[in-house]
Amino acid sequence: MNDPIPNPLRKGAPSLADVAEPMAPGTKPHHMSDPWDIGETLCSLADNGGAISIYANGSDKAIMARVLSVDDDLPQFVLELNEGQTLPAGSATFVSLVQSAKLQFTINGEWEASPERPNIYLTNFPSHCLVLERRESTRLETPLGVYYLAAFVLEGRPYELQLYDFSAGGIGMRAHPRDTVGLYVGRKLSRVRLELGPNKVMIADLEIRLSRTFRSFLLGEQVQIGCRFLNLTDTMRDELVELLDNLGSGRKVR
Numbered sequence: 001m002n003d004p005i006p007n008p009l010r011k012g013a014p015s016l017a018d019v020a021e022p023m024a025p026g027t028k029p030h031h032m033s034d035p036w037d038i039g040e041t042l043c044s045l046a047d048n049g050g051a052i053s054i055y056a057n058g059s060d061k062a063i064m065a066r067v068l069s070v071d072d073d074l075p076q077f078v079l080e081l082n083e084g085q086t087l088p089a090g091s092a093t094f095v096s097l098v099q100s101a102k103l104q105f106t107i108n109g110e111w112e113a114s115p116e117r118p119n120i121y122l123t124n125f126p127s128h129c130l131v132l133e134r135r136e137s138t139r140l141e142t143p144l145g146v147y148y149l150a151a152f153v154l155e156g157r158p159y160e161l162q163l164y165d166f167s168a169g170g171i172g173m174r175a176h177p178r179d180t181v182g183l184y185v186g187r188k189l190s191r192v193r194l195e196l197g198p199n200k201v202m203i204a205d206l207e208i209r210l211s212r213t214f215r216s217f218l219l220g221e222q223v224q225i226g227c228r229f230l231n232l233t234d235t236m237r238d239e240l241v242e243l244l245d246n247l248g249s250g251r252k253v254r
Contacts, residue, residue, distance in 0.1 A: 013082050014051030014064040020095040022055060023104055029132035038125050039072040041098055046070050046077070048185045054081075056092040063087065068120070079111070081119040087111060094126075097209075105129040149195040154182060161225070166196065168240045170228035171206070177213065180223040185211050188230065196243060205230040 023029060032038060045052065046067040053062035063085050068078040081087065091108045105126035114120035148163035150173050161173040161180070171194065189206040196202060210226030229236075 012049070014049075014066055016062075016064070018051035018053075018064065019062045020051070020053045020097050020102065022093055022095050023102060023130060023132055027132055029102075029104070029130040031128050032131050033128040035075055035125060036072070038129055039070055039075055041103060041129070042067055042070045042077050042125070043072075044098060045096060050096055050098065050186070052079070052094055052096045054087070054092050054094050056088050057090045062095075075125040076122055077125065079121045079123060081121070083119060086113070086118055087121055102132040103129055104132070147195075148197060150192050151195075152189050152192040154187075154189065157182070159183070163194070163196075164224075166194075166240070166244075168237055168244065170209070170226060173225045173227070174222050175225075176219075177221055177223050180211075180225060183208060183211065183223075183225055185209060189227065200243065202236060202239070204232065204236065 032041070044050070046069055049066050052065045052067065054065055055062060063081060065079050065081045065085075068080045070077045089109050091106060093104065093106050096103045105128065107123055107126055111121040111123035114122070148166070149160060150163055150171065151158070151160045153159070159179065161175045163171055164174050165172040185208050187208045189208070191203055192206050194202045194204060206227035207230050208225055208227050210224070212224050214222055214224060216222050
């Protein structure tokens with residue numbers, strides 16, 4: 001088993017703060033069974049070092065891991081557990097948060113440990129995955145003709161991105177790729193100044209949960225960045241809900 005070349009943009013080893021709980025009974029996820037789609041999702045986890053919570057043999061205690069590399073042709077992927085952890089024999093449930101969805105799949109002991117590094121495992125793709133959209137709040141597009149803005153400083157560099165939608169749970173921003181350098185999934189943004197229309201300013205902490213590139217007919221290449229609020233007070237949440245209600249009156253909510 002060959003070790004992959006490390007990606008400098010990957011996040012570090014996952015911690016208990018990154019634990020993802022299995023889907024609760026009664027949820028209605030959709031099934032993903034196309035190997036190409038499964039491989040693309042695993043590649044996304046490998047690229048950004050997203051945390052995977054593994055629940056072995058029905059245990060409620062998570063083993064933390066991340067995907068090191070993916071081979072679509074075999075199809076297999078290499079899994080790295082946190083130092084000192086191993087996978088016991090038997091069935092295990094894997095849970096991860098991927099962009100705006102929760103991903104869950106089961107593997108029945110079909111893994112091979114590395115002789116040199118006992119926390120590295122090679123395993124086959126799951127036959128199918130469960131995908132549950134995690135959007136918890138009604139999200140409203142910003143009104144036309146009103147410039148909604150997110151401004152912050154990261155490592156000494158000022159950023160100013162346009163908001164295209166927001167909710168009581170988070171915001172969506174977009175900008176040209178040159179204006180989003182350093183903004184990757186998992187990054188936390190402190191004291192972001194949010195201008196939510198005339199005479200409405202909030203200061204909030206955010207975490208980036210989604211980043212994708214798209215092409216706009218008018219603006220050319222753009223990067224869409226989705227963030228969730230961190231440490232939002234009850235007062236701030238109430239203000240956002242009120243603002244959403246006011247803007248949503250008479251408008252079509254997505």
